[in-house]
Structures are given as structure tokens and as C-alpha cells.
Amino acid sequence: MTHLPFIAASYALGVLVPLVFGVLALTRMGTARRKLAAIDPRAQRKARAA
């Protein structure tokens, strides 16, 4: 394969950029969901009812 280092670097970036954004977004969403469940009276009422 010609120009392999350039292709490898491009594909590495092409995988890393969405991966990093995706992992950060999911982590942030999970943290927010847990915090909200801990303090939200509606979530607490639902949990008690379940």
C-alpha cells in the first residue's frame, strides 16, 4: 500500500475523534442521570412506587 503512514494516521484520527466525543458524551450523560435520580423528587417517587 502506498503512502501508508498518511493513511494510517488519517484512519486513526477518523476513529479516535468520534470515539473520544462518544465516550465523553455517554459518561457525562450517565453521571447526570445518576445525580438527577439522587435529588429529583419525581424520580424518587417513581422509585418508591416501583
Next chain:
Amino acid sequence: MDASAAAAPQARPARSLHRFANPGRFLRLSGAVLPWVGALGLAITVIGLVWGLVYAPADWQQGDAVRIMYIHVPAAWLASAGYVGLAICSVLSLVWRHPLADLAAVEIGPVGAGFTALCLATGSLWGKPMWGAWWVWDARLTSVLVLFFLYMGHIALVRAFDEPERGYRAGAILALIGAVDLPIIKFSVEWWNTLHQPDSITLTGAPTMALTMLWPLFVCAIGYTLLFVTIVLARTRAAVMERRIRGLLMAQASREAA
């Protein structure tokens, strides 16, 4: 004609628009859609990347370096499409005071900047073996760099005020002014004599690219678009929940103070 009947068609679009402005409804809808869009985006992107890297043919002139296209072109498309999304959110925010539009705009900014940076970086990695230079001050490259700075400006501006509403408003105005860069990016290769090649895919003409290259490019573009949507939805969901957490904590603090 009855006055109420005449008013009804005007009232309906406003109701339908604001139906989606309800944060609770947004959380329910996005929560149902997010896993499917994410899984589909991931699967399609992997298929597209493997197809482009392994099975698509090399170019007779550029050799295997043409495979960078399967990253570079979707990133370029999403850099512009993300900014269109930012501009639409800005209009919704400024005209209709749509409460979710501000949060969505704030969350689109960093993702759009990331994909614009990816477009510029892969463009450099493609340019060095083909043009012999990492960077040239070509109209297409420069206008995309300006887009990157517009994203960065938006990110900085919406966070620069103590009152978030003022930041959202300033960011929305900047996003709308910056939208003028989008047609410049699109037509730069026609208006100026650029080193960057003209568009291979247009809405009006036949593509100037072999179908064996066009199909994996199309698959990669769909996959990356779905991933972009997934990331923005997940970030916006987190932002909605964080705003509710702040509201609850402030209400609790004011109750304790009283």
C-alpha cells in the same frame, strides 16, 4: 370565513414546534432513539471504513492515498452540516425562544469543531503526499479554517457571560453571521483558482468518481452522520439533565435559606 378557522392553521405550526421544546418529552424521545441511532451509526461507519480501506480500489493517479477521502469527505460534510444545525438552533433561539435550541447549539459547537479539525488534519495528511505541502493558503482550506475559528468563537462566547441567556444570545448572533462562510466554502473551488480539486459530487450533475469509490464514501458519510447525531443527542440530553439538577439544587438552597 370564520375567524377562528382562519387562525387555526397559524396556531398549529407554533404548537407543533413547541411540542418538542418540552425537556421531558425531548428526554423521552431521545432516550428511545439514541441507542438505535448510535448502534446503526457505529455499524455503518465500521462497514464503510473497512470497505474504503480494504476493498475499494486505489486511484490510478493518487494510489492508495485516495483512501483518506473516506474520512476527509464525511468530516468536511459534517463540519458544514453541523454549522447549519448551529445556525438553525440560533434562529429557533432568537425568533421563537425555543428552550432546547440554546442547549443544542452549545452542544453542537464542540462536536462541529472536532469534525472540522478532523477535516483539516486529514486534508493535511492527504495534501502532503499529493501536493508536497501540509498546508497551502488556498480558498477552500482557508474558508474551512475560518469555519473552525467560528466554531471556537461560538464555544468561547456562549461560556463568556455570567448570565447564560446573554451568552446564548451572543452565540446565536455570531452563528448567524458566521453562516456566510458556508456558501464561501461550497463555491470557493468555483470562484477561485484553487489547488483543492472541484466537487466530485454535485446535486445537478453526475458524479465524476467511479461507483466503486462512491459507494463506500456514501456509506461512510451516512455512518459518520449518524454518529454525529448520536453524540449531539447524548450531549444535549446530559445538558438538559444538568440544567434540571442546577434548578433543583437552587430551589433546595433557597428553601434552606428561607
